[in-house]
Amino acid sequence: MSLLERLQKEKDYEEEQKPQKLKKVQVHEDPYKDIKKKIHAKIVDDIKNLKKSEDDEDGLEAHIVSLVESILEDESTYLSKSEKQKIISEIIDETIGFGPINPLINDPAVSEIMVNGPNQVYVEQNGKLILSNITFRDDQHIMHVIEKIVAPLGRRIDESSPMVDARLPNGSRVNAIIPPLALNGPTITIRKFSEKPLTIKDLINFGTITPSIAMFLKACVEARLNIVVSGGTGSGKTTTLNVLSSFIPEDERIVTIEDAAELQLGQDHIVRLETRPPNIEGKGAISIRDLVRNSLRMRPDRIVVGEVRSGEALDMLQAMNTGHDGSLTTGHANSPRDMLARLETMVLMAGMELPVKAIREQIASAVDLIVQQSRLKDGTRRITHITEVVGMEGEVITLQDIFVFKAKGKDERGRIIGDIVPTGIKPKFMEKFDGSGVYLPNDIFSV
Numbered sequence: 001m002s003l004l005e006r007l008q009k010e011k012d013y014e015e016e017q018k019p020q021k022l023k024k025v026q027v028h029e030d031p032y033k034d035i036k037k038k039i040h041a042k043i044v045d046d047i048k049n050l051k052k053s054e055d056d057e058d059g060l061e062a063h064i065v066s067l068v069e070s071i072l073e074d075e076s077t078y079l080s081k082s083e084k085q086k087i088i089s090e091i092i093d094e095t096i097g098f099g100p101i102n103p104l105i106n107d108p109a110v111s112e113i114m115v116n117g118p119n120q121v122y123v124e125q126n127g128k129l130i131l132s133n134i135t136f137r138d139d140q141h142i143m144h145v146i147e148k149i150v151a152p153l154g155r156r157i158d159e160s161s162p163m164v165d166a167r168l169p170n171g172s173r174v175n176a177i178i179p180p181l182a183l184n185g186p187t188i189t190i191r192k193f194s195e196k197p198l199t200i201k202d203l204i205n206f207g208t209i210t211p212s213i214a215m216f217l218k219a220c221v222e223a224r225l226n227i228v229v230s231g232g233t234g235s236g237k238t239t240t241l242n243v244l245s246s247f248i249p250e251d252e253r254i255v256t257i258e259d260a261a262e263l264q265l266g267q268d269h270i271v272r273l274e275t276r277p278p279n280i281e282g283k284g285a286i287s288i289r290d291l292v293r294n295s296l297r298m299r300p301d302r303i304v305v306g307e308v309r310s311g312e313a314l315d316m317l318q319a320m321n322t323g324h325d326g327s328l329t330t331g332h333a334n335s336p337r338d339m340l341a342r343l344e345t346m347v348l349m350a351g352m353e354l355p356v357k358a359i360r361e362q363i364a365s366a367v368d369l370i371v372q373q374s375r376l377k378d379g380t381r382r383i384t385h386i387t388e389v390v391g392m393e394g395e396v397i398t399l400q401d402i403f404v405f406k407a408k409g410k411d412e413r414g415r416i417i418g419d420i421v422p423t424g425i426k427p428k429f430m431e432k433f434d435g436s437g438v439y440l441p442n443d444i445f446s447v
Helices: 003-017 033-045 047-052 057-075 081-096 099-106 139-153 200-206 211-222 237-245 288-295 312-321 336-348 356-366 430-436
Strands: 112-116 121-125 128-131 163-167 173-177 187-191 227-231 254-258 270-274 302-305 328-332 369-375 381-393 396-410 416-422
Touching: 057 081, 081 099, 099 112, 099 121, 099 139, 099 187, 139 163, 139 173, 139 187, 200 211, 200 237, 211 237, 211 381, 211 396, 227 237, 227 336, 237 302, 237 328, 237 369, 254 288, 270 288, 288 302, 288 312, 302 312, 312 336, 312 356, 328 336, 336 356, 336 369, 336 381, 336 396, 356 381, 356 396, 381 416
Parallel strands: 227 328, 227 369, 254 270, 254 302, 302 328
Antiparallel strands: 112 121, 112 187, 121 128, 163 173, 173 187, 369 381, 381 396, 396 416
16 A cells, blocks of 8 residues: 555544534424423322332333323324334433433443533544434423432532532433533533443453453552553543452452542442532532541551542542552543653642652652553553653652553554553562562563
8 A cells, every 4th residue: 555545544534533523403393392291291290109109210110101101192193103102202211311311321332422502412432423313402401401410419500500520320420511601501421331340351352451461450459559540531541440449359448539439349348438519608518638538547458539630649649658558549641751740730739838859759659550541543442551650760750661552553444453562671569569479470571
């Protein structure tokens, strides 16, 4: 293939990766609007009967289906079977689901849902953004869905508090922001998580890691190394943290700390802590930093922080340096070196006027390993660096890559081909493996 042909192929592929071009959305009047209003009114009137079966979702759904069918029989004989089924499905989504986006939430092929106002809903499938045919009636319709998501969690969203982080019952992460901050109308972003947590085998099958890397990371967790998973937005940090946490032995007490509880660990002895936003008076907020401090009094064997974003980094580093080995967390950064710079910045955000050298010494002493995760141009998520924090040389933290991702090109579909391979350097923390009774094959670091 000539250079010109290859460049053209890459250009064509990049065009395919772009989101579908926005078209002017035509808002069509719902032909079933009036009949739906009557049905909703009947359901409200029948709320006492619904209350009796609300603990059984299947029973509640059957009750609604029966009620809707009887109303349709009385009110409308001109509807076809498919039209009736469509109305029933939409009424169920509105009543016990999350409105128009409910089918997207239940679709395993959709990994992210982005509601940009009432007339535009994007989804991510196979790493690509696609404009869906889902729409809402108006802004108030979206607000109703947001309220349905946040109310059971004790959170609120209104003009005085126009942003909220929450989660769905299946653990999926939700962010909502409303006018006057969101000019397009109420905006919802849902990052879906599998109801069945992904395992290390799943990551190997997806190509995120290799079996030898999985063996190495498992050994690092068992040897109680302090690990930071870094990466950009949507790179799969939380999934990787979840898998790493699954390697923690069953006989250890784990305390997890998150803004919105997303981690899905299989061990028995887990204490899950979640932050709390301020109340309507602006008081009573509990931050991750407060929870990290409190967790030190809870006799944890392991502390797992969903993500460090600000001053809690200082408390996390101090915990790692004072006997709480084997702690795990994530952070936003584009490379292992950037992650160290971000940690420095976050420590300064704690309000402690510490010298930069002292902060770097804390980081170098606390963090053993940085696992860098990236989302590549083809939409795949890969671990690209596994880097050891070696120590200090003068005023600089020294790093050495143990494994790095090597790209070999692209296949016919434009997907990046490559593997994460050893650099040939044996990490200095191997003595911790020996002390913990953890052993690895000698050739795992061989090039």
